[in-house]
Amino acid sequence: MEVAAALKASPLFKDFTDVGIQIFAAIGMARAFPKGSALFLENRPGESLFIVGEGTVRLSARNTAGEDVTLGDVGMGEPLGELSLIQKGERLCTAIAVTDVTAVEIRHTDFQKLTAQKPQACMKLLMGIVTHFGQKVRDNREAMKSLVGKT
Numbered sequence: 001m002e003v004a005a006a007l008k009a010s011p012l013f014k015d016f017t018d019v020g021i022q023i024f025a026a027i028g029m030a031r032a033f034p035k036g037s038a039l040f041l042e043n044r045p046g047e048s049l050f051i052v053g054e055g056t057v058r059l060s061a062r063n064t065a066g067e068d069v070t071l072g073d074v075g076m077g078e079p080l081g082e083l084s085l086i087q088k089g090e091r092l093c094t095a096i097a098v099t100d101v102t103a104v105e106i107r108h109t110d111f112q113k114l115t116a117q118k119p120q121a122c123m124k125l126l127m128g129i130v131t132h133f134g135q136k137v138r139d140n141r142e143a144m145k146s147l148v149g150k151t
Contacts (some may be wrong), residue, residue, distance in 0.1 A: 003025045003030055003051075005030045006030075006053035006077070006102075007024055007025055007028060007051060010051045011079075012051070012082070012125060015124065015126070017125060018140075022123070027114055029104050030103075031050070032102060032103075033055075033100070035101075037096070038094065040081060042062060042094045044090065045088065045091075046084035046090065047078070047084055047086045047089060047108045048105045049081050049106045050080040050095075050103045050105055051077065051079050051080075051103060052074055052076055052078050052080065052102075052117055053081075053101075055075070055098070055101030055102060056073050056074070056075050056099045057073065057078075057096065057097055057098065058095070058098045058116060059072055060093060064082075070100050075114040079129070079132065080095050082133060
């Protein structure tokens with residue numbers, strides 16, 4: 001998988017020039033996840049953003065009754081764990097590879113270092129994260145209600 005191409009396919013990087021893509025490709029790592037493996041687990045520390053290159057990832061979270069609720073599937077170009085770039089914390093959901101998956105991983109620590117070197121590029125990515133995350137919340141209101149036991 002070519003890191004720059006995977007980033008270019010992501011909505012987080014839609015307004016980036018090729019130079020901007022290369023800035024993040026330099027800190028992005030190609031990763032492979034076999035079918036059935038976890039990219040990350042709910043309530044575990046989150047330290048990376050993932051951009052799906054190929055394959056499908058299923059997101060789920062436990063509701064107040066302790067049952068797994070499927071939040072949806074994501075595929076090529078979609079970001080996962082984007083809040084981890086902003087702040088380290090516990091994952092809000094679990095991400096499992098439904099198929100063999102390739103992804104680009106950008107670690108929080110590498111992003112923080114890049115922020116000092118390329119603040120404009122990092123601010124642009126943060127704005128893309130805020131916009132994309134806000135849209136995901138709006139699109140998934142019903143699934144979120146099921147997590148807190150309201151219908």
